[in-house]
Amino acid sequence: MHPLQHLLDNNRRWSAARRELDPGFFSRLAQQQSPQYLWIGCSDSRVSATAIIGLDPGEVFVHRNVANLVVHTDVNCLAVLQYAVDVLQIKHVIVCGHYDCGGVLAAMSGQPHGLIDNWLRNIKDIYYDHATEMEAIVDVQARTDRLCELNVVQQVANVCHTTMVQDAWRRGQSVAVHGWIYGLHDGCIHDLEVTIEGPEQIRSLYRVAPSGLLLAG
Ligand code: CO
Numbered sequence: 001m002h003p004l005q006h007l008l009d010n011n012r013r014w015s016a017a018r019r020e021l022d023p024g025f026f027s028r029l030a031q032q033q034s035p036q037y038l039w040i041g042c043s044d045s046r047v048s049a050t051a052i053i054g055l056d057p058g059e060v061f062v063h064r065n066v067a068n069l070v071v072h073t074d075v076n077c078l079a080v081l082q083y084a085v086d087v088l089q090i091k092h093v094i095v096c097g098h099y100d101c102g103g104v105l106a107a108m109s110g111q112p113h114g115l116i117d118n119w120l121r122n123i124k125d126i127y128y129d130h131a132t133e134m135e136a137i138v139d140v141q142a143r144t145d146r147l148c149e150l151n152v153v154q155q156v157a158n159v160c161h162t163t164m165v166q167d168a169w170r171r172g173q174s175v176a177v178h179g180w181i182y183g184l185h186d187g188c189i190h191d192l193e194v195t196i197e198g199p200e201q202i203r204s205l206y207r208v209a210p211s212g213l214l215l216a217g
Pocket of ligand 1 (some may be wrong): 042043101102
């Protein structure tokens with residue numbers, strides 16, 4: 001027997017149940033996708049994008065990586081963001097981190113983890129940007145939780161610093177970027193209330209002005 005046969009069986013049951021519930025479901029989805037949301041989340045197997053917000057296939061465009069990072073040189077993430085904003089015209093980008101994130105924990109430790117340490121260095125940078133606040137938190141769990149939150153806040157800013165999002169705003173396209181955090185222990189999402197909806201909410205140096213304005217000084 002195929003070692004993954006149970007997964008293929010699950011799929012056939014899921015497909016049959018979905019069609020029984022809604023016979024036109026797959027044929028509609030096959031025509032086109034029109035999700036309203038881009039989800040940028042952690043690869044952690046416990047934080048499944050569609051499951052935890054109760055949405056179906058077709059409703060969320062998804063990018064996941066270790067510790068839900070938006071790194072300006074990550075062409076993979078940038079391509080997802082560009083397609084989501086320019087082509088799919090999504091209205092909301094949700095950066096969703098989670099407490100007890102293994103990536104954040106690893107970034108806070110001095111243990112070597114291989115190549116991934118280069119990726120996690122982005123989180124160490126956030127720790128040092130907030131060193132005073134971080135080091136004032138004595139409890140290790142509380143400090144880790146706070147770094148998980150600060151990581152989300154930074155990634156929200158990083159999404160907004162991209163040319164794709166700023167070009168969309170300039171065109172008058174509505175794009176709101178939200179920061180959420182998920183609790184593994186209770187399955188609940190908390191809104192960190194750091195939503196950004198326009199360039200006036202980001203630091204001036206990160207604003208990409210149209211060339212005409214730059215020339216005008
Ligand atoms: Co994680």
